[in-house]
Amino acid sequence: MLPGVTTDPKLVSELARKKEDENLEFRRFLSAHHDDSHLLHVIGSEVEAQVDCTSCAACCRETRVQVSTEEVARIAGFLKIRPAEAARMYTEPDPADHTRMLTQPAGACVFLDRNLCMIYEVRPDACHRFPYLTTEESCLGSRLESIWRRAWFCPIIYNTIEEWKHRVGFHTRGHS
Ligand code: SF4
Ligand code: SF4
Incomplete structure (x- = not known):
């Protein structure tokens, strides 16, 4: 069980928008540190198990x-x-x-x-297959591009990115 998983789509939307700059910084961090798509896959599976998509359905509205x-x-x-x-x-x-x-x-x-x-x-x-985090083809590439774009509405993506930051030891330089 991951601590602090945020499942409320409205709150996720608010938080994700505030973290746009931080996420950009994280993307640069990943590029510089040879990011690991397997870790994304693992965390995505863990988060997915904790989010109830029937109380969200944001992807059915936003995509x-x-x-x-x-x-x-x-x-x-x-x-x-x-x-x-x-x-x-x-x-x-x-x-x-x-x-x-x-x-x-x-x-x-x-x-x-x-x-x-x-x-x-x-x-x-x-x-x-949405949000494409738990399938093997979710390698870092075009799939990851879409992950960044969709973090603002999908609680699974949002929480996966946050946990990903935590596990690779990413610390923002000041964005919140
Ligand atoms: S995949 Fe993401 S956006 Fe779609 S219902 Fe589940 S949590 Fe919500
Ligand atoms: S977007 Fe897909 S999962 Fe959502 S209601 Fe339409 S067919 Fe069903």
């Missing part, structure tokens, strides 16, 4: 989820409708490329009901 044709078909099967109908009702083109993404009609994923996912059993792979 957009890309879906493949296969994933749309799987969702359609779960909802007992045709894939084309599922695509029309619940997805829209991603302006960045030729893929599709789940719609967010009211500022949150179309499948979010309060904090629960209505298609949890067949949720897209991106949802299943």
